[in-house]
Amino acid sequence: MSTEEELRAMAAQLAQLAATLPDGAPERALCLQGEAQALSLLSGRLWRGGDLAGAEAALDRALALAPSRARRIRRALLLPAVPDSRAAILDARTALRDRLIALAGEQGPAIDAAEIGWTLFLLAYHAELDNRDLYRLFHLIAAQADPALPWTAPLVRAPRRGGRPRIGILSWHFVPHTIAHLFGGLLEALDGTRFEITILGFEGRTAALEDLDLAGKRVLALPAALPEARRQIAALELDLLLYLDLGMDFLTLFLAQARLARTQAVTWGHPDSTGLDSIDVFLSPDCMEPENGASQYCERLVRLPGLLAVYPRPAPPSPGKSRAALGLPDQGFLYLCPQTPYKFHPDFDTALIRILRGVEGSHLILTAGWEQAAMRRVAGRLLAQAPDLAPRLHILGPLPRADFLTLFQHAGLVLDPFHYSGGNTSLEAFACGSPILTWPGASMRARHTAGFYRLMEIKELIARDHDHYIEQAIHLGTTPNRLEELRGEILKRNAVLFNNHDSIPAFEDFIMDCL
Structure with a gap:
């Protein structure tokens, strides 16, 4: 897969070559099509890194070079991967609806819907219960563009x-x-x-x-x-x-x-x-x-x-790597939130800040995997509100699964995000006996970890509300003996989750x- 730098270079080279060719030359048209394709791919790369403005600009340039119904639809679907605030989410959803309504009446030649190459999966991370109308608008637009989609066998x-x-x-x-x-x-x-x-x-x-x-x-x-x-x-x-x-x-x-x-x-x-x-x-x-x-x-x-x-049941490595070998701080209580950047809703920021400030010398460990740029934007959003916490916020890159599981052995407490709970990751944590603090929201996607606790018949780590979540996180961060007891309780009861x-x-x- 081409990197952002390679795609930029490819687009620039094709633009330079096109500039040397006369208008109307078939070779020039091919160069412009190639530049547009490189810019479309670059748009996706920039979006995944949380750079919505850059993604929009790249796709706008591609549309100017090679107008395309599929690209127009894709452009309408772009949403911030790492929104700045709840208000920004609501504004983005309103703008999305307006763009989709405008597209719904568009006429034009049929396309292969696969050319759109995009979905609205980010809506599920917005903490809005009902995404159905926006999904339906998208499905309508896709079916208008590709009438073969709603085929019946x-x-x-x-x-x-x-x-x-x-x-x-x-x-x-x-x-x-x-x-x-x-x-x-x-x-x-x-x-x-x-x-x-x-x-x-x-x-x-x-x-x-x-x-x-x-x-x-x-x-x-x-x-x-x-x-x-x-x-x-x-x-x-x-x-x-x-x-x-x-x-x-x-x-x-x-x-x-x-x-x-x-x-x-x-x-x-x-x-x-x-x-x-x-x-x-x-x-x-x-x-x-x-x-x-x-x-x-x-x-x-x-x-x-x-x-x-x-x-x-995953098998935690024994012995696993040390804190230092994993890039973790040597001292201090470790809070771990091993989730994709998209799950960090702005509502969660205040909780993380209050928790770190409530436990002196504690650290927050984030796992970005291959989404380093997007996770840096999450960290930037947090540090814009609490710059003093910069030395205590750590982002880890891609890890082999054995090392990822070892993180749970070192973490004092795993923090489940608000509005979109851990699923696979929570099961991995529970296999290691790691306590996870969770708040069950209003939709199923916010209740995975709470559901696992229901099966294990453990209630203490399910918070009543956001304030209770913060209080519990601070309390557990200062009572290591209770955390060890909870770890033992999870290990005793977690068989119901596996096989x-x-x-x-x-x-x-x-x-x-x-x-």
């Missing part, structure tokens, strides 16, 4: 062919990714003799399936092309098509506009309603859903026992109900 209207129930389970993320970690065990656990199961990945993106025991199940690597992928899925004549996640990648989101199976469902890989009429059911762990959870989905909510994720098949009978009953 012939099997849907035909009598069902006999035989075992035919199930397809689809994701773009059967690679080293949270989705593969969360749901690999589910793929193994389903009964391949009772059901005809096809696991649907994509060409070049099925590496995570190679280590699974998938006896009796078929793996089909789809092409990354919407028409052919639709055709191959429809040919399976599925009774149920389950998307493990929808919203994070554009290809599966656009596939999901089509009716490719008699029943189509999604689960909590990306924990938000899809806004798609073509998705019938949202399968969710009951332990995570609020009482009014059904009102937050356009899909029919089906609550399942357990987690649906049959999650294998747990409680969801499987209920899920298989759901499959039979779909027939």
Whole structure:
């Protein structure tokens, strides 16, 4: 993958070459198209680093060089990856709605929706309960631009062919990714003799399936092309098509506009309603859903026992690396928040600042992975409010999984972000016995960690509100003996989180109900 510097250089070189060629020359047109493509890729790079203004400017330049319906749609979808404040989020959502409404009436030649190359997945991080209208506007615009998207496979209207129930389970993320970690065990656990199961990945993106025991199940690597992928899925004549996640990648989101199976469902890989009429059911762990959870989905909510994720217990390294070897400070209490930059809602800033100021000599450890630039913007937002905390804020780069798990052994307390809880990361922490402080918000995506605690029957680390969260974090940061007791309690009770098949009978009953 090209770096930001390489893309800038490529665009500049093509611009220089185009300037030497006469207007109307085919070679000049090719140079301008190439420059526009480089700028489009650069826009994505800048956006991922949290530079929204730079991303917009690069895409605007690409549009000026090579106008394109797909690029206009993508330009409308750009949102700040690291918003400055709650007010900035609300302003961005209002502006997004205005841009989408303006696009909804646009006429023009049809395109392949895959050219848009973008989704609205960031809406789920905004702490706004209802994103459905914005999603629906986006789906409408995509379908207007690519009328093939809402296609219905012939099997849907035909009598069902006999035989075992035919199930397809689809994701773009059967690679080293949270989705593969969360749901690999589910793929193994389903009964391949009772059901005809096809696991649907994509060409070049099925590496995570190679280590699974998938006896009796078929793996089909789809092409990354919407028409052919639709055709191959429809040919399976599925009774149920389950998307493990929808919203994070554009290809599966656009596939999901089509009716490719008699029943189509999604689960909590990306924990938000899809806004798609073509998705019938949202399968969710009951332990995570609020009482009014059904009102937050356009899909029919089906609550399942357990987690649906049959999650294998990670093995913490023993012994792990020292604090110094991991780049951690030698002294002081360590608060750890090992989440993606997008989960750091501005509402969380005040809590982090008050916690650090409440425990003298404490440190906050952030794990940026490959998203260093975006996490630096999160840190910059925090330090703009509390510059005195700069020596106590630490950002770690990419870590091997063994080193990542070792962080939990050194951390005194893991802090779960407001509004969007840890999922895979919380399970990894609990495998190490690490206490996580959490506040369960109003939506399922803010209640993953609280749901894990419900299964373990542990209440002390679930805060009542934001102030209680801060009080608890400060209290636990100054009472190491109590933290050790909680660590022991988690280790004693965490077996319910791992290799747990409680969801499987209920899920298989759901499959039979779909027939």
